[in-house]
Amino acid sequence: MKTSQSAGAAMRTLVKQPTVTRRGFLRGSGLAAIGVTVITPAALAQPPRNALTASFRALGPATARTLVVMSRDVFPHDKLSDRYYTDAIAPLEKAAVGDQKTRVLLQQGVTALDAAARERFGKPYAEIAREADRVTLLRTIEETPFFQKVRGELVTGLYNNKVVWPLLGYEGSSWEKGGYLQRGFNDIDWL
Template sequence: MKHPKDPSAPGTMRVLDKQPTLQRRSFLRGGGLGAIGITVIPVASLAASKDVAARQSFRHLGAATGRTLVRMARDIYPHDKLADTFYVEAVAPYDAASAKDKGVKKLLADGVKDLDQRARQRCGVPYAEVKTEDERVALLKDIEATPFFKKVQGDLVTGLYNNKKLWPLFGYEGSAWEKGGYVNRGFDDIDWL
């Protein structure tokens, strides 16, 4: 006869270890979409994306503000193996919006200026040049209640995750209703259940 506490004994409930697998990288307070996961793309495309933000033209906001916004976007929704070009595409509309709306330009310019000032006080360099992710995240947590942070974080949800080029990298096949729905298109093709 097996011991009553033996998990393989009849009538004994199996208890699964439910340790959370998400870390801060996957869930920045208020930014739960970071939990979508880390994607995998070829290393060659990562090398090609290096300094994309530096080459991107931010005519109305300026290159320094553009670099800060791209670095901020990557820190808010971190996907280590996602090319910088996708983050640049997500923040590039701010430049056009700044040309049309002086309020948006002021919000972004003042927000970046404040973030850079905080980074210089704490780390001695502007935000985009802060070396460690933990230091940048601490700076972002300091400003997360500001209208600047809320705007950037909120706009990135659509700017980044509505990019159809990224959907395959995240495993999302797109809308299914026009193709007959999910029932006949992979609804039950999960292998982990």
């Protein structure tokens, strides 16, 4: 059976080969060896976590920082910067401004998470270095209303953000272009 693509629909093909050459790697490592600091655009685009969460007035910056780390642990994507996770929890801040019950739920949830982290690891949740240790703590609270509220908000806050879609390999809606069958149905490389 022969299939054809519509005139305006182009299929994207992902190259699965590494793009770093041996010569390029050696050139970059040579700069590091002589003490030259290389500032990449990605480094410039990633503000410190404290700067990202400073605008959280109702929840407070410390609670927001913990929620960002928690967000990264619940939906881990190494390619995404903290900025996208901060954007994903911003609706929680907005809800906390307008609803005392939500604010208390989130603040008490973070306080309880930090207490469990201190008891088990001697430091607050956001300061635990190993992701596996943080995930262990999250598994103990995954049935709580706090965890469910944060996870539920993250699903839409993170994955409904059109800016994040290309970073995850999602090309957006395809129905108006003939569907996915002929337009990259099988080209997601992160699964």
